[in-house]
Amino acid sequence: MTHSSHQEELRDAARHLGRRRFLTVTGAAAALAFSVNLPAAGTASAAELDGRKIRENPFTLGVASGDPLPDSVLLWTRLAPRPYESGSGLPRARFQVRWELARDERFSRIVRRGSATAHPEFDHSVHVEIKGLEAGHVYYYRFRTGTWTSPVGRTRTAPARSARTSSLKLAAVSCQAYHDGYFTAYKYLAREDVDVVFHLGDYLYEYAVNAVGGARNYTDRKLPAHFHRETVTLEDYRLRYGLYKSDPDLRAAHAAHPFVATWDDHETENNYAGDIPENGVPPEEFLLRRAAAYRAYWENQPLRTPQQPAGPDMKLYRRLQFGSLAQFDILDTRQYRSNQAYGGGWHKPGPESEDPSRTLTAATQERWLLNGWRTSRATWNVVPQQVIFAQWRDVPTGAFKLSMDTWDGYPASRDRVLKGAEAAGIDNLMVLTGDAHVGYAFDLKKDFDNPSSRTVGTEIVATSITSGKDGSDRPGSWNNQMQANLHMKFFNGRRGYAVVTLGRKQARADYRTVSAVTTPGAPVATAASFVTEVGNQGLTPA
Structure with a gap:
């Protein structure tokens, strides 16, 4: 959201709330920006642990992709060895999660690979935006941390903006x-x-x-x-x-x-x-x-x-x-x-x-x-x-x-x-x-x-x-x-x-x-x- 768009939405809110209540609410909103911690930079943030220290399958919640663009996909997973427990069975530490994107389900033709950090501040969720891909193409993806490998996901990019696509099924x-x-x-x-x-x-x-x-x-x-x-x-x-x-x-x-x-x-x-x-x-x-x-x-x-x-x-x-x-x-x-x-x-x-x-x-x-x-x-x-x-x-x-x-x-x-x-x-x-x-x-x-x-x-x-x-x-x-x-x-x-x-x-x-x-x-x-x-x-x- 741009600064100007945010200001317009605040003005929308003001018109519906009335001035005194609006100031109370926006004051609370400003305070809330600091009430849920974001990942910090450098050594002040949570310690980083090797994925090998995870003793149980951390990919219990599976994988997902979303918001396809012609040249990009968004990949998601969350580390949660024990999803019914507070903290999902993980310490408040960062974990490195490797990812791979391939043209085939067996990953014999890998087109991109990299790593992302699973932060405890985001409940060890991972959002990976991969760019520079072919439009209208099917890809397969997976995540790894330590000795653990996630299930394989299937996704696809959107057609090119100028493409005369004949059909789309949703x-x-x-x-x-x-x-x-x-x-x-x-x-x-x-x-x-x-x-x-x-x-x-x-x-x-x-x-x-x-x-x-x-x-x-x-x-x-x-x-x-x-x-x-x-x-x-x-x-x-x-x-x-x-x-x-x-x-x-x-x-x-x-x-x-x-x-x-x-x-x-x-x-x-x-x-x-x-x-x-x-x-x-x-x-x-x-x-x-x-x-x-x-x-x-x-x-x-x-x-x-x-x-x-x-x-x-x-x-x-x-x-x-x-x-x-x-x-x-x-x-x-x-x-x-x-x-x-x-x-x-x-x-x-x-x-x-x-x-x-x-x-x-x-x-x-x-x-x-x-x-x-x-x-x-x-x-x-x-x-x-x-x-x-x-x-x-x-x-x-x-x-x-x-x-x-x-x-x-x-x-x-x-x-x-x-x-x-x-x-x-x-x-x-x-x-x-x-x-x-x-x-x-x-x-x-x-x-x-x-x-x-x-x-x-x-x-x-x-x-x-x-x-x-x-x-x-x-x-x-x-x-x-x-x-x-x-x-x-x-x-x-x-x-x-x-x-x-x-x-x-x-x-x-x-x-x-x-x-x-x-x-x-x-x-x-x-x-x-x-x-x-x-x-x-x-x-x-x-």
Whole structure:
């Protein structure tokens, strides 16, 4: 984040908070910049130990890659011999980690190698940015420390910016509550032939996980007592990532594909808005928690250096391009939003929710999005983000309510985005969404209150990996929602993920679902498939 961008975001915050409270919060934020230590230089920092002193496998959390660029990949791992323990079973010392990047899985054609330092201040996580690579190319990678070698990961660079790529296949995932079931969907995603995976939020949940793993109902082991409480401190969040990443199916998906990650609320706290917590604690106290959550998120995701947090602030919105076929504008609709209207939940829209000053993105991010569209030459402009963008009524009567946590609670913000897309001449707009714990397909309308209004884009809502437990094909609200939202083309309540194939003439969305998550090993099926044509937006069954 540039200094000017940071100042603009502070001004955005000031407008929403009021002067006295703003000064209190920003003072706390400044103090937080020093409340979580960064790796120090020279001899004053932690001692350095040889990797040979690690007596147990340190690569229990696997490997990952992320944010592919045409000439660069980001590789990630974290040393954690005992991920369920504080400190992960390592002393507060630095360890050298060697890495290798090759053209083949056997590493007979190594193209790059080097070393990185695993700092205790970053919980021994490693982020390696490798540059100077071939565009649109598959690579394999691994890490070593001492006598230990990590699993092999597979990644790929993005196509060159000018490349006329004929197709791109992506997956969209979200909402993986460990305590709601097994990550079986990831086992199947690891086998998919996709170029990139977009994680749209709720990578973990802050809620307590009991000794038997909630709905996983373990009979052969017990989880330690420190998982039985809500995450609040940096140690809490770090341990929770260790628990989640111990799942073999999640590790397999990360090793198979590069991920592009963005968060929603549960990585920090349910339904927080900017600096405003769910439970009314002082903003200074909540920002301490937010700083801890953001720090642990960066440590445990394949994110590049510009995303490294500073205290309670982290610039997660960013842009990726895949040749001339697709531009991805990844949003953060949580860190900068106005507070939910009417206390959140489902309400009849009114003056509070329809206040034109309300924003889900803040002015700086909104301007960045619209400016990026003005210069885009991509066939598809895709917006990976967190909460439902389309209008989403609960019942087909005049007594309908809307969710104040989604873009329905910020209609002026949505209107500005849609008008910005129209002004920029964006013909093929696609929004990728998580959060809802069901699969939806929406046509985006110029006027949602008029069913015959022009369709200006599409929205693919990926169901959850586990959140909501097993679910059903037709939840109890199916009839009401399908009748209330004529622009809704699909609604399924099972767990799974979405696969989207972008082409020069059309895009195709396939909704993959598993029959159960409360028992392991359920089969996967394609619940539905839709297409939308270039220059003729609107979802039709494939």
